[in-house]
Amino acid sequence: MSVIDKIKKRMLYSSIFGIFVIIALLIYADVGKLTEAFIQFKWTYIPVIVLLTLLNYIFRFYKWDYYLGKLDIDISKKDSFVVFFSGLVMSITPGKLGEVFKSYLLKQLDDIQISKSAPIIFAERLTDVMGLLILASVGIIVYDYSLNLLIAILTIFALIVLVIQSRILSMKIIDFCERLPLVSNYVHHLRLSYESAYTLLRHKPLLFTIAISIVSWFFECIAMWYVLKGFGLGRPLLDATFVFAFSSLAGAVSMLPGGLGIAEGSIVGLLHTLDVPNSIATGTALIIRFGTLWFGVLSGIVVLSLNINKFQKD
Template identity: 50%
Template sequence: MQTRKIRNGIVVSLIFAFVVMLVIALYADVPNMLAAFAGFHWIYLPVILGLTLVNYAGRFVKWSYYLKRLRIVVRPSISLLIFLSGLSMAITPGKIGELLKSYLLRQYTDAPISHSSPIIVAERLSDGLAMLVLASSGLLLYRFGLQLMLPLLIVGLAGVLVIQNRTLSLRLLRICERLPFLGRFAQHFQAFYESAYTLLQWRPLLLAVGIGIVSWSGECLAFYFVFRGLGIAASMDLVLKSTFILAVSSLVGSASGLPGGLGSADGSVLGLTRLLVTSSSALGGAATLLIRFCTLWFGLLIGVGALITLRTVPALKAVPRERAEADRLPDSQSLSIAHQSNADLSSVSATRGE
């Protein structure tokens, strides 16, 4: 993993994030936006953050299900920390840094990255389909965003159909084997495909989408309480609008490929909030910054904490597989293995002497 490039990318993303927040603040008129923050009912903040945690809990359930599907066995506590560590990579371009989860899994289980990385793809795909479902009511009610959402749905389903068609997929893999550059990675492509085929069959895919609908509803409700905190009257219409705005903005951010959807997701939240909820630029800017802090930046802080925990707590550090297996053996067995190894070495030396 090219850690230096990822580290540099994160630094650039942080600078870009600061610029985005500055632009939003200037657009919303800083004094008026600060007044909106001052009038925010902060009693809603624990509810908002709690609903964000509901999203992470649901996504962890899906992560655990995918690990089970691929028969990757890891301690629940380690699995949770690996999953949360992936949140620290939220501001890498296209979330490519989430491959950190596969890298960590390899350290703890020896599962090849090519075997576990399809989990990242399946997570993104099922989350995207779940967000499309959540946005569907708004797409029908407000007639906005259909031109963007329909191509995303078609591309996603087309990818699933290709993966599920083993004859076609294996033929494409054989073509890759014959190509000068790609042929060197044919074995990795094959492992990646087999895992993707296991995860993206209709039954596990529909189950994952169902889990995604429940989990992402948490963040949509969190956005509703952001509006409530800013003094906007409660109504079922506000719940629908909050769900639509957050779902569409998340999809726009993902489709843009920008780190954490910076700029694209923020702009979508701000624009749709002013279009559907309030004409006040100050309230729109405050709502945008609040929901982004309570989702993107809150998750990033949790991810950094989980990654630091994995790296610093001695009991949680990865142990090489050979040493771990030796540690699990009774002392007599360990000595027996050591004596056998010495005997084998002596036999080899005697043979060479002859």
């Protein structure tokens, strides 16, 4: 089975799972009340929501392209753009780690070793989580909500960075892996991946890309705010930022495909704590997830379909 066929299979399974999540939300919210809420929604906000999502992708593309430059991976901006947006197809994989598909595309495109570029996906996810955590932190502190989770994620993040930035410790871990029967044959790939990770997580690029992540994900927080406005709720931007960022974090930490079920459930639950009616909370979860997650997947399908010949070698 080819890589593309495997992707189609995974997308099918994830899409089916997504449909079950939507059905569960429809049952939970009462279809009649939810339909009434959708009728009252100001659909003229949808282009604004989509535009804000696109701005998120543009800033994340800039981060991706910046990482390529740090690793001296020299491809054109057009090809970089195509690879990045094609990778959005894999947004509905656990923790978005399926976006390592971008490394496969780079290999097909310009024979770039996967072990060299794969740490970019790890760095992207790590800085995305930190960006979302910083965005959510104000709400976590203000609402006194899951402060322990904030501390736990910060601690794990610090440990990961410290280990990678300690060559002595990292080399000891790699040397240990070299003695393991099932891993020893791949240690040379592990060493190359480590060098890439070390470069990407140096203090300057780390702080710079976290700043990009904060800006990029804030656009989707604003999109969430517009969804609430569309339902006639004059909630402060802080509420929308906290709910979206925290829910996205919960979805990422869950490691479920695209955070499906967890992200939507968190949005509904958090909005309930802010006294948002059940039907509107559920409607908000459905619209923001269609406008962000599923719009990204659809964009990836379109870009990959239009450029599939680039990645097919004879």
